[in-house]
Amino acid sequence: xxxxxxxxxxxxxxxxxxxxxxxxxxxxxxxxxxxxxxxxxxxxxxxxxxxxxxxxxxxxxxxxxxxxxxxxxxxxxxxxxxxxxxxxxxxxxxxxxxxxxxxxxxxxxxxxxxxxxxxxxxxxxxxxxxxxxxxxxxxxxxxxxxxxxxxxxxxxxxxxx
Amino acid sequence: xxxxxxxxxxxxxxxxxxxxxxxxxxxxxxxxxxxxxxxxxxxxxxxxxxxxxxxxxxxxxxxxxxxxxxxxxxxxxxxxxxxxxxxxxxxxxxxxxxxxxxxxxxxxxxxxxxxxxxxxxxxxxxxxxxxxxxxxxxxxxxxxxxxxxxxxxxxxxxxxxxxxxxxxxxxxxxxxxxxxxxxxxxxxxxxxxxxxxxxxxxxxxxxxxxxxxxxxxxxxxxxxxxxxxxxxxxxxxxxxxxxxxxxxxxxxxxxxxxxxxxxxxxxxxxxxxxxxxxxxxxxxxxxxxxxxxxxxxxxxxxxxxxxxxxxxxxxxxxxxxxxxxxxxxxxxxxxxxxxxxxxxxxxxxxxxxxxxxxxxxxxxxxxxxxxxxxxxxxxxxxxxxxxxxxxxxxxxxxxxxxxxxxxxxxxxxxxxxxxxxxxxxxxxxxxxxxxxxxxxxxxxxxxxxxxxxxxxxxxxxxxxxxxxxxxxxxxxxxxxxxxxxxxxxxxxxxxxxxxxxxxxxxxxxxxxxxxxxxxxxxxxxxxxxxxxxxxxxxxxxxxxxxxxxxxxxxxxxxxxxxxxxxxxxxxxxxxxxxxxxxxxxxxxxxxxxx
Ligand SMILES: Cc1cc2nc3c(=O)[nH]c(=O)nc-3n(C[C@H](O)[C@H](O)[C@H](O)COP(=O)(O)O)c2cc1C
Ligand code: FES
Numbered sequence: 001x002x003x004x005x006x007x008x009x010x011x012x013x014x015x016x017x018x019x020x021x022x023x024x025x026x027x028x029x030x031x032x033x034x035x036x037x038x039x040x041x042x043x044x045x046x047x048x049x050x051x052x053x054x055x056x057x058x059x060x061x062x063x064x065x066x067x068x069x070x071x072x073x074x075x076x077x078x079x080x081x082x083x084x085x086x087x088x089x090x091x092x093x094x095x096x097x098x099x100x101x102x103x104x105x106x107x108x109x110x111x112x113x114x115x116x117x118x119x120x121x122x123x124x125x126x127x128x129x130x131x132x133x134x135x136x137x138x139x140x141x142x143x144x145x146x147x148x149x150x151x152x153x154x155x156x157x158x159x160x161x
Numbered sequence: 162x163x164x165x166x167x168x169x170x171x172x173x174x175x176x177x178x179x180x181x182x183x184x185x186x187x188x189x190x191x192x193x194x195x196x197x198x199x200x201x202x203x204x205x206x207x208x209x210x211x212x213x214x215x216x217x218x219x220x221x222x223x224x225x226x227x228x229x230x231x232x233x234x235x236x237x238x239x240x241x242x243x244x245x246x247x248x249x250x251x252x253x254x255x256x257x258x259x260x261x262x263x264x265x266x267x268x269x270x271x272x273x274x275x276x277x278x279x280x281x282x283x284x285x286x287x288x289x290x291x292x293x294x295x296x297x298x299x300x301x302x303x304x305x306x307x308x309x310x311x312x313x314x315x316x317x318x319x320x321x322x323x324x325x326x327x328x329x330x331x332x333x334x335x336x337x338x339x340x341x342x343x344x345x346x347x348x349x350x351x352x353x354x355x356x357x358x359x360x361x362x363x364x365x366x367x368x369x370x371x372x373x374x375x376x377x378x379x380x381x382x383x384x385x386x387x388x389x390x391x392x393x394x395x396x397x398x399x400x401x402x403x404x405x406x407x408x409x410x411x412x413x414x415x416x417x418x419x420x421x422x423x424x425x426x427x428x429x430x431x432x433x434x435x436x437x438x439x440x441x442x443x444x445x446x447x448x449x450x451x452x453x454x455x456x457x458x459x460x461x462x463x464x465x466x467x468x469x470x471x472x473x474x475x476x477x478x479x480x481x482x483x484x485x486x487x488x489x490x491x492x493x494x495x496x497x498x499x500x501x502x503x504x505x506x507x508x509x510x511x512x513x514x515x516x517x518x519x520x521x522x523x524x525x526x527x528x529x530x531x532x533x534x535x536x537x538x539x540x541x542x543x544x545x546x547x548x549x550x551x552x553x554x555x556x557x558x559x560x561x562x563x564x565x566x567x568x569x570x571x572x573x574x575x576x577x578x579x580x581x582x583x584x585x586x587x588x589x590x591x592x593x594x595x596x597x598x599x600x601x602x603x604x605x606x607x608x609x610x611x612x613x614x615x616x617x618x619x620x621x622x623x624x625x626x627x628x629x630x631x632x633x634x635x636x637x638x639x640x641x642x643x644x645x646x647x648x649x650x651x652x653x654x655x656x657x658x659x660x661x662x663x664x665x666x667x668x669x670x671x672x673x674x675x676x677x678x679x680x681x682x683x684x685x686x687x688x689x690x691x692x693x694x695x696x697x698x699x700x701x702x703x704x705x706x707x708x709x710x711x712x713x714x715x716x717x718x719x720x721x722x723x724x725x726x727x728x729x730x731x732x733x734x735x736x737x738x739x740x741x742x743x744x745x746x747x748x749x750x751x752x753x754x755x
Contacts, residue, residue, distance in 0.1 A: 133513055
């Protein structure tokens, strides 16, 4: 199928890559979230040109795409670090002192919540419960879970990445 | 040597404690000792005892080892497998006697449990459908294929099963609504969003026993007359998603899902949708909006999803644990199920026992057991022998229950009358070191940031309540803050659109009900009885270290520090506002807190 909607294209952006991702979704319903998940998986974040292209191709307003993208904590409109740190702020972790672990991690990285280090190595995020509450306090680096944390253990974990 | 089966836990908890390294080491060691053909290694789902992981069980003798590391593997192989000697040091030690316990059935953590929904978790390999079929999984499905929809519904209604996702709505009744609403297309939705911080029972069921959930979904589908389901899983659970995908593919290959199931005319397709990180999406109408690809915002009910759900079609939405109970009810009959539990709450409930308790992990107990039994018998009491203060049940929608109510039976109605709720089953134990005002502030900060913003009472009300709580924990509370909080809480409860706002005030209301004195201590005496709110700590000067340099007196905005030059200074507690300026300025670490 040819797109009839014209997209104001940004010069050096690889639209081909987005087009490939969209193939399996065109003409189906309820696809905004999974498409955004695919784009983010591919690019590491949601680049503006990709969102505009996706909206035109799926025939939905860009405003709706942005509405969805900004609603969910999982989506990011800015590039992120190579490694994603997610410190748990769930109840079990709160009661077992994750606050100090979070402070130490932010101090070591020199960033705040949702920020990325200047060398793009780490992005620091906080989430509500990783589901490993038995090992509280807990954090995840990428898909790896680290439990029974204490502020003095953070440095060694960061060194692994 | 007799053939052995070794079960290594591959749940998220044990993996993060190193169970995969244990697995690799075991494979290597067996190769080295040429025992590969005599020993079968099974990677199982969660055993619930995450704190003591990695868990390693040897069958047929059923010896339970815990806290095993890769370095322990050669000893386990040589001593246990070859010489038949139990490796004492890796056994679970009884908390009182210090003696090793060999079989897990004798460990107090397990002996008081009744594992129905968790029946297969930790017992079988979740990635191998053959093991399920051996344990009777899909027999329930086989049976319902020979039953009329109304018969299936009557069976579930008769069992008294109520939803495990929070509200406790009777499952059979929900199915009946969806069944009677005749339309060309209907959906079953499995709610696996589990956004409640401090809960991980659905995660363990999905990771440890995915086929039970699939079977439950298909039985629901058969009952209401649907041919398609969505499982909505949070993206933070990558392992659960992977195991579900594997399970669906295997079930389709075995013709227990997909087309012409077990040779019948029944077709059923199961899809997986990954959540995208919003707590409110656990609410059923928001969840449906999210599957449809929109912002996950709730809408008013009625119409309930059973009438108008996914893409306007009748939809039956149930929680993971609810669905995991269904195949057992069908297989063993509702009469059997009603023998477990209490009058109004049948069956069992899984709780995630966490916080300051000795044995953290998942436990499944019959309804009606007391909180004391869960916390002290299964949980082994408080860490470090500290004094119990409260248990928080039901997450951000639940409440805090004090020591005086420890003998309360755990069921939907008793918890509700105590101001808490079953919720998803998070149970966080707290000792004297936890400040209840700060805890209320913590939960409100959570619900406030997760409020979707659609309705005003929730959006604005939670924000104002949070501001008041922040003020109190910073020692700036006023006497009128307590009645104001109460008024606001009731307004938010009554006026909010969905369950998020309607229950958000519960942590505040229960702490006010049971721990009002702590609020008063913060406001009237500027004191945090638990010693947790830093702004309320009392500052004093260590006379041994103070040189009398006067640096602190210059930065004190309240003129609370006095003393002669070169003589130790003192802080007037009455005047001190706990700003901490002096601590930063002092070069001699002479200013302390208590
Ligand atoms: C804010 C909010 C969050 C919820 N989160 C969940 C959840 O994570 N998992 C769940 O099963 N139900 C959750 N529920 C309850 C669902 O709306 C719904 O009642 C439930 O999925 C019905 O299934 P059941 O009858 O089997 O319990 C939540 C409700 C609210 C109001
Ligand atoms: S509360 Fe931190 S993992 Fe659940």
